[in-house]
Amino acid sequence: MLELEHLSRRFGDKTAVADASLTIAHGEMVGIIGRSGAGKSTLLRLINRLIEPSAGRILSDGRDVTGLRGAELRAWRARTAMIFQQFNLVNRLDVLTNVLCGRLNQMPTTRVLFKIFTPAERALAIRALDRLGLADVAMNRADALSGGQQQRVAIARALMQEPSVMLADEPIASLDPINAKVVMDALLDINQRDGITVLTNLHTLDTARTYCRRIIGMAAGRVVFDGKPEELTESVLHTIYGDAGDGAVLDERMTSTSLPMGIIPAMAR
Numbered sequence: 001m002l003e004l005e006h007l008s009r010r011f012g013d014k015t016a017v018a019d020a021s022l023t024i025a026h027g028e029m030v031g032i033i034g035r036s037g038a039g040k041s042t043l044l045r046l047i048n049r050l051i052e053p054s055a056g057r058i059l060s061d062g063r064d065v066t067g068l069r070g071a072e073l074r075a076w077r078a079r080t081a082m083i084f085q086q087f088n089l090v091n092r093l094d095v096l097t098n099v100l101c102g103r104l105n106q107m108p109t110t111r112v113l114f115k116i117f118t119p120a121e122r123a124l125a126i127r128a129l130d131r132l133g134l135a136d137v138a139m140n141r142a143d144a145l146s147g148g149q150q151q152r153v154a155i156a157r158a159l160m161q162e163p164s165v166m167l168a169d170e171p172i173a174s175l176d177p178i179n180a181k182v183v184m185d186a187l188l189d190i191n192q193r194d195g196i197t198v199l200t201n202l203h204t205l206d207t208a209r210t211y212c213r214r215i216i217g218m219a220a221g222r223v224v225f226d227g228k229p230e231e232l233t234e235s236v237l238h239t240i241y242g243d244a245g246d247g248a249v250l251d252e253r254m255t256s257t258s259l260p261m262g263i264i265p266a267m268a269r
């Protein structure tokens with residue numbers, strides 16, 4: 001169980017995350033929605049400890065991880081693997097090596113320096129690529145792949161960390177609808193077959209509704225909704241996204257390269 005207790009983060013006089021308290025059980029798949037600037041990315045980065053909280057605590061199975069340092073912090077970051085909108089692969093390296101890089105945190109420096117991976121690590125990487133449908137491009141350069149393939153490589157790299165939590169920050173925001181579906185299906189598969197908790201920021205309401213049984217809505221740094229997709233009423237959506245009559249706000253909800261035609265949320269038609 002992952003618990004956030006009164007978690008806050010300020011940047012100067014700007015509060016990016018304000019007093020967020022959440023409990024997330026092992027194996028949940030949670031979608032986080034909200035306007036740009038609502039604090040979604042900061043929340044994920046706080047959990048992974050890429051960003052330090054200004055106040056509050058993070059507990060993992062009752063253990064306070066907010067103060068971890070050194071090797072323990074590295075282990076926590078490995079357990080809470082992150083994937084990003086822009087994939088963050090090393091372009092000039094081949095796919096297999098990119099995936100093996102997921103292991104660097106857990107390796108002694110000498111092996112890192114000489115990029116020495118064990119047969120067991122290679123086997124794990126090839127299995128990860130295989131289940132994501134990428135075995136046949138394992139030796140290609142990362143930048144020779146499509147965006148959808150690159151994001152799946154990033155997921156395979158994250159799996160190499162053998163994480164208990166996967167934090168995905170708008171993983172499909174740069175993808176076309178077909179690749180968006182393939183990547184979301186991959187995250188769902190990891191959640192359901194491996195029992196890995198998935199916490200994903202999503203820029204379209206539709207995707208959150210389709211893939212997540214629990215949705216968290218953020219506005220101006222605060223958690224303003226936490227419930228099931230069917231509980232997202234007009235008034236809740238108004239709280240999360242602002243004035244629904246405002247075209248700009250509608251754009252915020254609808255701007256999407258990943259929104260398949262014909263599945264436009266009812267209230268926006």
Ligand SMILES: Nc1ncnc2c1ncn2[C@@H]1O[C@H](COP(=O)(O)OP(=O)(O)O)[C@@H](O)[C@H]1O
Pocket residue numbers: 011014015016017034035036037038039040041042043
């Ligand atoms: N490193 C930073 N320095 C200053 N302000 C930041 C930083 N990161 C985020 N913010 C601010 O915090 C707020 C929340 O940002 P963010 O978490 O990126 O929102 P979201 O992911 O929902 O778009 C925004 O107002 C943003 O400008």
Ligand SMILES: [Mg+2]
Pocket residue numbers: 040041042169201
């Ligand atoms: Mg963001």
